[in-house]
Amino acid sequence: MAGARLKDVAERAGVSIKTVSNVVRGEGRVAEQTRRRVLHAIAELDYQPNASARHLRTGRSGIIALAVPELVAPYFAELAAEVIAAAKTRGCTVLIEDTGGDPAEELRIACGLSDPLIDGVLLSPLGLDETMLANRGRRVPLVLLGEQSYEIPADHVLIDNSAAAREATEHLLRIGRRRIAVIGQPPERAHATTVQRMHGFLTALHAAGVPHDPRLVPHTREFTRADGAAAMRVLLALEDPPDAVFCFSDLLASGAMRAAHEHGLRVPEDLAVVGFDDIQESRYSVPSLTTVSPDKQEIAELAVDAVLHRITNDAEAPHRRLTAGHDLLVRESTGTEAPRT
Amino acid sequence: MAGARLKDVAERAGVSIKTVSNVVRGEGRVAEQTRRRVLHAIAELDYQPNASARHLRTGRSGIIALAVPELVAPYFAELAAEVIAAAKTRGCTVLIEDTGGDPAEELRIACGLSDPLIDGVLLSPLGLDETMLANRGRRVPLVLLGEQSYEIPADHVLIDNSAAAREATEHLLRIGRRRIAVIGQPPERAHATTVQRMHGFLTALHAAGVPHDPRLVPHTREFTRADGAAAMRVLLALEDPPDAVFCFSDLLASGAMRAAHEHGLRVPEDLAVVGFDDIQESRYSVPSLTTVSPDKQEIAELAVDAVLHRITNDAEAPHRRLTAGHDLLVRESTGTEAPRT
């Protein structure tokens, strides 16, 4: 019941343990005839290598951790699925953690303390900052996804947030909107991601000669539907409300559309809406959502490759910054002919 | 860097390895004074037990696998988050797998072959059937979530699908709908879950003396938005289209509402819609969705407890069937005053 061991296979095939080990891993020189005999014995006994023993011996478990602030947020669920897929094609397994955005928890995971058997960590940080991470003792290979700060000493995988935000804004300007609000600016301590998106937004406004009204950038604590709806209500209470909103996540956009709907506004006629993330539901919302689509598959593959590279080609190489692609998907919420992506 | 071992702590504290091991696990008899000395050494060296060595020795890894058909489906993402939380409070970790609904993959995972270091498996099956599972060799403790068939030899965690479907249907009848369609019936090989929901639906119709029109139950292959939209279009092409739809998932309902919208229908005025799953986005859709809400937290806790129970109190107890609670959440899509849940 408890599974055959190398020893059992070896006895059955009439060879030494080490020869079986070599066959299993395709290493060392083994005569074709013995190889076949061993493979036969393996099949008969249904041998499966013991991962723990292997890990104990080699120091490799083949497991990498993926830590996200909130697995139920569709963006992270979709990203997680891509990471799992990318890891599978590279022969390793993913252990998902849900940090809840708690800095202490993120730090614990970044240090590899969550489970000492993991080989590396992919972390999507939220509250973490560089001072906390500066002296992390245990040096587990760490890759940050869509990071919060440039200063954290680790590899980074991200998209060109500034360019993406600029493109989204340009699209709104092109369809004639001039009072463009932004939802997604935190009240304090803006992440690098947010700073870049604001920068792209302002660049586009400036290039078009459109003045920026700070009252059109209400503060938002999280990237949730509830916060999007709340921010939208603030905007709609202005004496001179916006004719477009650029939301830094699709969930914010979903909440904003909900609030606009309750306020009796039509999207896109009265209010154009652009999101960010391209989560699946945005294709099916009513109206479907124009959004910036980061290439999640590429992000996942870059991240998994980066962490595996650091695990094998070991740790001291300089930290890299890897950029994945993105696209602006134009749908109904900005009033173009519905393309039904 | 590579982490301290029991041996290092032992040398530092001037005791034997075994004494340190005893202190770490709070077992055996250790004098208070040595205990303090050991704890001090542990803190100084930042000792963390090596999970693999422990697993190799004890046969327990503290890791359970959760396999779902599709992690990007919000229901499964939300369920996964609950399972992770439940496992954390019970001191174990969760490894998430994405089977894609592939029966072969599900079988592999049900047999514990995905990774031999896992202690137990929570599986949400889609394609698996009992004949495949009958002679699974390796006996990893297995718990099925919302299963496909009663006959599979394992513990089951589910909700009362029949009662839930009946309640949803009764609600539609109560608000005056008479031509009620159902979306979610597969073209063949209906799962136990689907069978029960159909049963609850028909029971309610029968009790109200409303005749059942089989043309109002189009076939659907998957529980996706696209399938929901396609099924809805079929229904809208009928000469006598429905005035209500009961969808077996919120995603189906989302697709159905999308199709209804494109067809120029108003929800709930022209068409009332009820979903199943209570995923977060259903609170924010336009209109918000009336839906059956399974108690996901309870499901997760029952499942984790069940698998842990089987791991420790070992395997041969008779298989149990555990039922979690559910609720019907009435929102805008069935026309009541919007309660903004």
Place this chain on the structure above:
DNA sequence: CCACAGGGCTACAACGTTGTAACAGCCTCG
């Protein structure tokens, strides 16, 4: 004063794997 209990601690052997070193046997070449 001896036997014995039991508290507090330690030595040793596993768990299943892999890296290292080495060993036969054969062939080739000088």
Place this chain on the structure above:
DNA sequence: CGAGGCTGTTACAACGTTGTAGCCCTGTGG
């Protein structure tokens, strides 16, 4: 004919932990 080089194989010692058995004390009761 001996040195050297391959090829295929094996013995052995780790990796870090925990279960078992047993040790040395000190204190107590006969």
